[in-house]
Amino acid sequence: MSTTFDLATTPLREVNAALHVEGLAGEYVVENPRGAHNVAVGLDAPVTVTIRGHVGYYAAGMNQRADVTIEGNAGTGVAENMMSGTVHVTGNASQSAGATGRGGLLVVDGDAAARCGISLKGLDIVVGGSIGHMSAFMAQRGRLVVRGDAGDALGDSIYEARLYVRGSVRSLGADCVAKEMRPEHREELAGLLKAACYEDDDPADYTRYGSARTLYHFHSDNTY
Amino acid sequence: MCGIVGLHLRNPELHARLGELLTGMLCEMEDRGADSAGIAVYGDDGWSPAGLATISLVDLAAPAAEVAAALGAALHTEVSARAVGDVLLASAAGTPEALLAAARACYPHVLVGGFGNDVAVLKGVGSPRALAQQWGLAEATGWQGVGHTRMATESAVTSSGAHPYAVGPDQCLVHNGSFANHATIRRDLRAAGIEFDSENDTEVGARFVARALAAGADVATALTDLTTTFDGFYTLLVSNRDSFAVVRDAIACKPAVIAETDDWVAMASEYRALASLPGVERARIWEPEPEVVYAWTRSPQAAEVAA
Numbered sequence: 001m002s003t004t005f006d007l008a009t010t011p012l013r014e015v016n017a018a019l020h021v022e023g024l025a026g027e028y029v030v031e032n033p034r035g036a037h038n039v040a041v042g043l044d045a046p047v048t049v050t051i052r053g054h055v056g057y058y059a060a061g062m063n064q065r066a067d068v069t070i071e072g073n074a075g076t077g078v079a080e081n082m083m084s085g086t087v088h089v090t091g092n093a094s095q096s097a098g099a100t101g102r103g104g105l106l107v108v109d110g111d112a113a114a115r116c117g118i119s120l121k122g123l124d125i126v127v128g129g130s131i132g133h134m135s136a137f138m139a140q141r142g143r144l145v146v147r148g149d150a151g152d153a154l155g156d157s158i159y160e161a162r163l164y165v166r167g168s169v170r171s172l173g174a175d176c177v178a179k180e181m182r183p184e185h186r187e188e189l190a191g192l193l194k195a196a197c198y199e200d201d202d203p204a205d206y207t208r209y210g211s212a213r214t215l216y217h218f219h220s221d222n223t224y
Numbered sequence: 225m226c227g228i229v230g231l232h233l234r235n236p237e238l239h240a241r242l243g244e245l246l247t248g249m250l251c252e253m254e255d256r257g258a259d260s261a262g263i264a265v266y267g268d269d270g271w272s273p274a275g276l277a278t279i280s281l282v283d284l285a286a287p288a289a290e291v292a293a294a295l296g297a298a299l300h301t302e303v304s305a306r307a308v309g310d311v312l313l314a315s316a317a318g319t320p321e322a323l324l325a326a327a328r329a330c331y332p333h334v335l336v337g338g339f340g341n342d343v344a345v346l347k348g349v350g351s352p353r354a355l356a357q358q359w360g361l362a363e364a365t366g367w368q369g370v371g372h373t374r375m376a377t378e379s380a381v382t383s384s385g386a387h388p389y390a391v392g393p394d395q396c397l398v399h400n401g402s403f404a405n406h407a408t409i410r411r412d413l414r415a416a417g418i419e420f421d422s423e424n425d426t427e428v429g430a431r432f433v434a435r436a437l438a439a440g441a442d443v444a445t446a447l448t449d450l451t452t453t454f455d456g457f458y459t460l461l462v463s464n465r466d467s468f469a470v471v472r473d474a475i476a477c478k479p480a481v482i483a484e485t486d487d488w489v490a491m492a493s494e495y496r497a498l499a500s501l502p503g504v505e506r507a508r509i510w511e512p513e514p515e516v517v518y519a520w521t522r523s524p525q526a527a528e529v530a531a
Contacts, residue, residue, distance in 0.1 A: 035496030054495050054509075073509060075495060076479065094511060095477065113511050114476050133476070133514065 002027035002048075012036055019043055033059075035075065040068055043085070060087045063104065079106045082123055095132065098125045101142065107196045114151065117144045120161045126196035136163055137173065145192050147201065155209055163209040164189050166201070177212040226387075226400040227253025227373040227493045228480075230461045231501075232468035232520055235487035236367075238502070239267065243364030245501060249490075250352045250361075250371035252497040256400075257375025260386035261355045262347025264338060264396040266465060267366030271313050271344035273304075277320040279327050280337030280345040280390075281312040282383045288312055291330075298326040309358040310383075311337060311346045320393045335383055335421060338390025342465045345396065347372075347386040367522065370463050372398040384422040391427070392434030394465035399426040400493055401457035401478040409453065429454060433462060447471045447517045459512075461491055469519035476514035483507040489520050 005015045007030060015030060016038070024045035029052065033039050037056035040049050043066035051059065054072035063082040070078070073091035080099040089097075092110035099115065101123025108116075108125070114132035117125050120139035130148030137153070139161035149167035156173020162185070163176075172178075181189075181203070189203040229249035233239055246263065265271060272278035284291065291312055292305035299322060305314040316323055320339045327334060338345030346359050352373040356362065372387035379385045390396040403409075406425035409432060414420065418431050429450060436446035443462060447469060450460075459478040462469045470491050472480055483490045483498050485507045492498050495509070512518050 034499040035494060054499070056494060056496055073495065092510070094479070114514070 002029050002050075004029040004031060006031045007034065007036060007039070008032040012038065015039075016041060019045075019047070019049065033072075037075070040066075043068070054091070063087055073110070074108075078108075079104075079123075082106065092129070093127075097127075098123050101125070105195055111148070117142070117161070120144065124192055124195075126192055126198065128196075128198065130167065133170075134173070136161055136176075139163075143188065143192055145189065145196070145206075147198060155211075157215060158209075158211045160211060162188070164192075164203075164206045165209065166206045169207075169209070172209065175212050175215045176209055179208045179210050181206065181208050225256040225375045225493075227256035227497070228398050228400050228459060228461050228491070229253055229371040229493070229497050230369065230398075230463065230468060230470075230491045232368045232463075232489040232522075233366075233487070234489070234523075238487060239367055240365050241502075242366045242369050243268070243360075244362045246364070246369040246371055247356045247362045248500050249492060249497045250356060250373060252499075253371075253373050253493055254352050256493060257373055258351040258353075259374055259376050259381045260347070260349045260383070261352035261371070261373045262337070262345065262386045262388050262398075263356075263359070263361060263372075264343050264345045264370045264388045264390055264463065265361075265364045265366050266342045266368040266394075266463070268344055268364045270306075271308065271364065272340070272342055273315050274342075275317075276304075276315040277318055277323045277339070277341055278313055278315045278344060279320070279323045279339040281314065281327060281331065282335040282337045282347060283310050284312050284331060284334050285310075286312075286331075294330045295323070295326050298330055299323070308344075308346055308360070309355065310348050311359075313344055338388065338396060340390075340394030340465065343390065343394050343396065345388055345390045347388065348383050349381060349386065368463060368468060370396050370398055370461055378402050379422065379424040382422075385424050387426060389424075389427050389430035391421075391430045392437055395430070395434055395437065396463045397426065397430040397433060398461050399429060400459045400480075401473070403429060403454050403458065404456035405454065406456075425456075429458070429460065437464070443467050443469050444517045444519050447519075451515045451517075459493070466522040467519055468522075469517060470512050471517045472512050472514050474514045476512075480512050481509060482512055482518060483509045 027048045041061040044064040056075040058077045060068040061080045069088045074093045079087040084104040089108045093108045093112040095114040097112045098106040109128040111129035116131040116135040118137045120142040122141045126145040133151035136155045140159040146165045150169040153173035155176030186203040288305040292303045296303040303316040387398045388396045403425040406428040459480040
């Protein structure tokens with residue numbers, strides 16, 4: 001038995017407040033989001049939330065423990081700074097998907113636009129399609145899996161996040177390099193693909209990218 | 225911020241609803257900035273009567289009959305004028321350029337909102353909701369409409385700082401973002417003899433495009449040239465009487481969503497502005513790629529039907 005909120009008749013703040021009640025459990029459905037911002041942000045309960053339609057900015061941001069499914073496209077910053085739980089976008093995601101995310105799993109079945117996983121801090125992101133330019137910029141920790149292609153400047157100034165891309169990479173950002181796929185990486189990738197329900201993919205088709213670590217220390221040649 | 229909306233109708237059955245749909249789109253973007261707003265409507269027979277040239281004179285503060293008489297005397301032809309909010313729309317037989325020249329001669333300091341054969345441009349200071357109501361936008365008809373709601377970041381909140389910038393015949397440009405090198409390009413354009421109405425960065429983009437189109441370039445070429453000449457942040461919606469085009473800068477941090485069905489092409493800063501369009505649930509929806517020019521052309525058949 002699930003509880004349904006209709007955003008056509010219930011104000012967003014009431015819906016979010018109802019999802020913030022202490023001790024919340026169960027299944028919730030949000031209908032008619034019509035591109036609204038901040039839908040189902042700040043959840044911190046082991047609940048299932050299904051949003052039926054396209055959402056605007058920051059949907060499911062700061063998520064903890066909840067499993068959120070967006071049946072449609074998501075605007076800027078979906079699941080930004082999420083801590084745990086899962087967020088699943090069945091359509092495409094706009095720029096900065098999963099920005100600064102610290103934990104949990106974000107799955108985008110379609111494409112994610114520019115700056116996907118910017119400043120990633122521990123979240124895992126699996127993108128079914130392709131990602132835009134400047135993705136994983138300054139990504140510190142976590143994994144980003146891309147079943148399609150990556151745009152320009154992938155992983156610019158990256159720290160210790162690991163990137164797996166199956167398709168082409170238009171260009172790599174500063175200090176981001178292709179790296180060897182060792183057995184532990186194939187195993188890690190297989191686990192991420194399985195968690196995102198893409199277990200038929202062959203990890204051998206993917207290339208790993210990460211930091212060359214040349215920017216970690218001051219280098220006098222880089223001064224002006 | 226700033227909000228942009230645009231609607232290019234392919235299905236003539238929807239022409240009667242253009243104003244209603246555009247009003248809904250524009251008002252939905254109100255919280256992206258509401259210090260001033262503007263619209264361009266293509267094909268409203270009341271605002272820009274078919275077969276006549278029309279010019280939009282913003283904040284002229286003169287009675288319509290007096291303006292019609294002055295322009296008529298200058299052009300030696302009959303001129304009709306009507307007030308739509310604080311904008312006067314004047315129409316006359318002849319070319320849009322002749323009408324523009326007459327308006328400049330009679331009212332040297334007037335702000336020209338736009339001019340052409342098919343377009344009416346309305347803009348001013350205020351919230352889009354209040355302005356749309358003042359203009360009666362919901363009742364407008366036509367095949368194409370563009371709207372902008374502004375949050376000023378780099379020049380004054382005045383009618384001359386409001387978008388659209390419609391500086392070439394039947395052309396219109398709206399912008400979300402800011403050009404970084406507009407002063408340099410304005411200087412070059414001024415040196416080439418082009419005059420400006422404001423210190424606004426967007427006007428430089430509009431004058432640049434108008435100059436390229438006047439020199440014979442198509443809109444895709446003009447916008448590609450713009451991407452290599454202008455630095456800064458921009459999502460632009462550029463329309464003409466028979467075209468509708470979108471382009472974003474290389475960084476693409478200013479939002480844009482395009483939706484397309486057999487009945488229409490629509491563009492907005494955010495999806496929620498498109499959420500009420502008829503048939504949107506079946507639309508192909510995507511975000512324009514950086515530095516890719518997306519352009520749609522009105523089919524010649526559609527143009528004939530409207531003419």
